[in-house]
Amino acid sequence: MDFIEKELKEGISAAFKVVFEHDLDVESFSLQPTRKDFEGSHTFVMFPYLRVTRKSPEESGKAIGEYLQANTQLVSGYNVVKGFLNLTIADAAWLNALQQISSNDTYGDLPSNGQKVMVEFSSPNTNKPLHLGHLRNNFLGDSVSKILKAAGNDVMKVNLVNDRGIHICKSMLAYQKFGEGETPDSSGMKGDHLIGKYYVKFDQEYKKEIEGLIHQGTDAEEAKKKAPSMLEAQQMLRKWEEGDEETVALWKLMNGWVFDGFDVSYKTMGIEFDKIYHESDTYLLGKDIIEEGLDKQVFYKKDDNSVWADLTSEKMDEKLVLRGDGTSVYITQDIGTCELKHSDFPFDKSVYVVGNEQDYHFKVLFSIMNKLGREYADGLYHLSYGMVDLPSGKMKSREGTVVDADDLMQEMFDTAEKQTRELGKIEGLSEEEANKLYRTLGLGALKYFLLKVDPKKRMLFNPQESIEFQGNTGPFIQYTHARISAIMRRAESLEIQSGFEPVGIELKERELELIHKLTEYPKTVALAAEDYSPALVAQAVYDLAKSYNGFYQDVPIFNEDDKNLVRFRINISQAVAKVIRHGMGLLGIDVPERM
RNA sequence: GGUUCCAUAGCUCAACUGGAUAGAGCAACUGCCUUCUAAGCAGUAGGUUCCAGGUUCGAGUCCUGGUGGAAUCACCA
Numbered sequence: 240m241d242f243i244e245k246e247l248k249e250g251i252s253a254a255f256k257v258v259f260e261h262d263l264d265v266e267s268f269s270l271q272p273t274r275k276d277f278e279g280s281h282t283f284v285m286f287p288y289l290r291v292t293r294k295s296p297e298e299s300g301k302a303i304g305e306y307l308q309a310n311t312q313l314v315s316g317y318n319v320v321k322g323f324l325n326l327t328i329a330d331a332a333w334l335n336a337l338q339q340i341s342s343n344d345t346y347g348d349l350p351s352n353g354q355k356v357m358v359e360f361s362s363p364n365t366n367k368p369l370h371l372g373h374l375r376n377n378f379l380g381d382s383v384s385k386i387l388k389a390a391g392n393d394v395m396k397v398n399l400v401n402d403r404g405i406h407i408c409k410s411m412l413a414y415q416k417f418g419e420g421e422t423p424d425s426s427g428m429k430g431d432h433l434i435g436k437y438y439v440k441f442d443q444e445y446k447k448e449i450e451g452l453i454h455q456g457t458d459a460e461e462a463k464k465k466a467p468s469m470l471e472a473q474q475m476l477r478k479w480e481e482g483d484e485e486t487v488a489l490w491k492l493m494n495g496w497v498f499d500g501f502d503v504s505y506k507t508m509g510i511e512f513d514k515i516y517h518e519s520d521t522y523l524l525g526k527d528i529i530e531e532g533l534d535k536q537v538f539y540k541k542d543d544n545s546v547w548a549d550l551t552s553e554k555m556d557e558k559l560v561l562r563g564d565g566t567s568v569y570i571t572q573d574i575g576t577c578e579l580k581h582s583d584f585p586f587d588k589s590v591y592v593v594g595n596e597q598d599y600h601f602k603v604l605f606s607i608m609n610k611l612g613r614e615y616a617d618g619l620y621h622l623s624y625g626m627v628d629l630p631s632g633k634m635k636s637r638e639g640t641v642v643d644a645d646d647l648m649q650e651m652f653d654t655a656e657k658q659t660r661e662l663g664k665i666e667g668l669s670e671e672e673a674n675k676l677y678r679t680l681g682l683g684a685l686k687y688f689l690l691k692v693d694p695k696k697r698m699l700f701n702p703q704e705s706i707e708f709q710g711n712t713g714p715f716i717q718y719t720h721a722r723i724s725a726i727m728r729r730a731e732s733l734e735i736q737s738g739f740e741p742v743g744i745e746l747k748e749r750e751l752e753l754i755h756k757l758t759e760y761p762k763t764v765a766l767a768a769e770d771y772s773p774a775l776v777a778q779a780v781y782d783l784a785k786s787y788n789g790f791y792q793d794v795p796i797f798n799e800d801d802k803n804l805v806r807f808r809i810n811i812s813q814a815v816a817k818v819i820r821h822g823m824g825l826l827g828i829d830v831p832e833r834m
Numbered sequence: 835g836g837u838u839c840c841a842u843a844g845c846u847c848a849a850c851u852g853g854a855u856a857g858a859g860c861a862a863c864u865g866c867c868u869u870c871u872a873a874g875c876a877g878u879a880g881g882u883u884c885c886a887g888g889u890u891c892g893a894g895u896c897c898u899g900g901u902g903g904a905a906u907c908a909c910c911a
Contacts, residue, residue: 269850271850271853272850274854274855276854276855277854282853282854284853284854286853286891286892289891296891320854321854322853322854322891322892323853323854364911401911404910404911405910405911406910406911518911543909545909554837555837555907556837556907559908559909561909562909563909564909566909568908568909568910568911569908569910569911572911594905595838595839595904595905595906596904596905596906597905597906597911598838598839598905598906599837599838599905599906599907600906600911602838623839625839625840625904625905626904626905628904633904658873659873662872662873664871664873680873688846691847691848692846692847692848693847693848695839695840696839696840696847697839697840697904697905698846698847699845699846699847701845701846704845704846704860707846707859707860707873708873709859709860709873709874710858710859710860710873711846711847711848711858711859711860712859712873714873715859715873715874717873718871718873718874719873719874721871721873722870722871722874725870725871726870726871729870759850762850763850766850770851774847774848775850778848778849778858781858781859782858785858788874788875789874789875789876791870791871791874791875792866792874792875792876793875793876795869795870796870797869797870798869798870833871834871834873
């Protein structure tokens, strides 16, 4: 909380004590920003306290306002409309706040809270390339990690790669049959795209076989199970699990290609992990915990030897945790992996960035960890984000209705280049600088587009209407930063010293608005961390940039006789740029010095 | 069918967690580049917040019941 708000709340609390002889806990209420149509910046709502004041809302507000104005340096005026007490803060306090912000190089970073947080995201399958949905996942996970870190947590970013299983075998099988020794080098394709091609190929063949069987009179469900391709894929999975040399060699070869491809994509996205888990190493985990659960009577056995968890008391169903033949299912692995993660990094919180289609799975998982008596179970959190829809509906890899991640990023870079050229803004840039700028802008537009929406909500992406560079967009905010950079360059060339004297300055509306927004920024970071919501940061940074552009339009910076005022306005600009850079950084977006 | 989530301007999204006259961007229309970057700024128009009740001084937000949509309810992952 910034000191203006802190002092204000303490003042209000003191006012209640003196005027109404009532103890009002500072933590028990909050102030809200005053609506634009009224005088003032902070508003206190009187309605909830009328029982205490035993006066009309207007009289109560007036009494508090009067006290604050008379007894604090902070409040220079007030007005009461209905039950809303609007408070005006003295210019000196705002100027003081700006100086504090300016002198703080890590403004926006909150003090350490000693909490360890693990964030798991991305978690791709190695049988197909990344698509738009993965982009939302990756950007979200990366941004949330950065926000949590800024909010004072010790953060560990992990990626659990799903590199084994029947879906991988499908690609392998199709490659064996139709691949003819093709490699990423020979085909000129990125490894993940090459493998994806064979995954689609498998599905086509498989569908043909099903149709053939149905034509011969087999019913649909039966045909899906009996199709030769599927039987072969299952056979291959068994061979893989037995460690068959030839199968494992092919698996390693093809996975290697995919990883090379993914590395390129992650690099383009600007995303890194602290640790990578492979499901091929972890898929057998969890069985010993199932044993433990049986001993503790958290689980029970059925006649066929299969093991179950009964969650009916928590309005969920029974859940299979181990098959009758002793092999594991999805949740078995997750139970084991959860334990492994905690022993690797004893977290207070563990965040799973996974789509909301798995809501039920995680509810079950967390409930089981809880029943098993894991003290860390309360810290498990499913960051459940909504799907990205296309106008045609949901994306499906197998049906080819996906927006490919690499293609989309390239399109964004191309669009950025086109727009930059059209606006004639490449003058004076080297080829290398220009290319870097296109990437910064293109990726900024894309990340901002996906992160500005509340993660929990599903969102729509229309490929026909390309992502904008004007309005509420990444490039708009980047542009604001570039503008300020230009001002800083000019200030430097004019040898204007930084810093200003906080006296004799009468704040303009636009200046006050900017400082007010700057002071609220740390609160936004804290709230974004609490809600796991980069959207809050995006909104705040956009608001700030929007305000700055208004200021830029209305208020001259250099064309001003009072040199102290010039320095003050440069100081504001610098502080705004600092917060924009910090906020965009939390979204994983770079800001350019010129554009 | 059960469970969970969602429904706000023509479109994409906000609304500080129950506060004042519901805000931005895009699209449409008007203005503003011989002064610091027009990827900008200012303005016009656009709303029965899906419907019907309820709680409250106050409801887009909470409760109940509808309508419409999505996800999930696998010995797939």
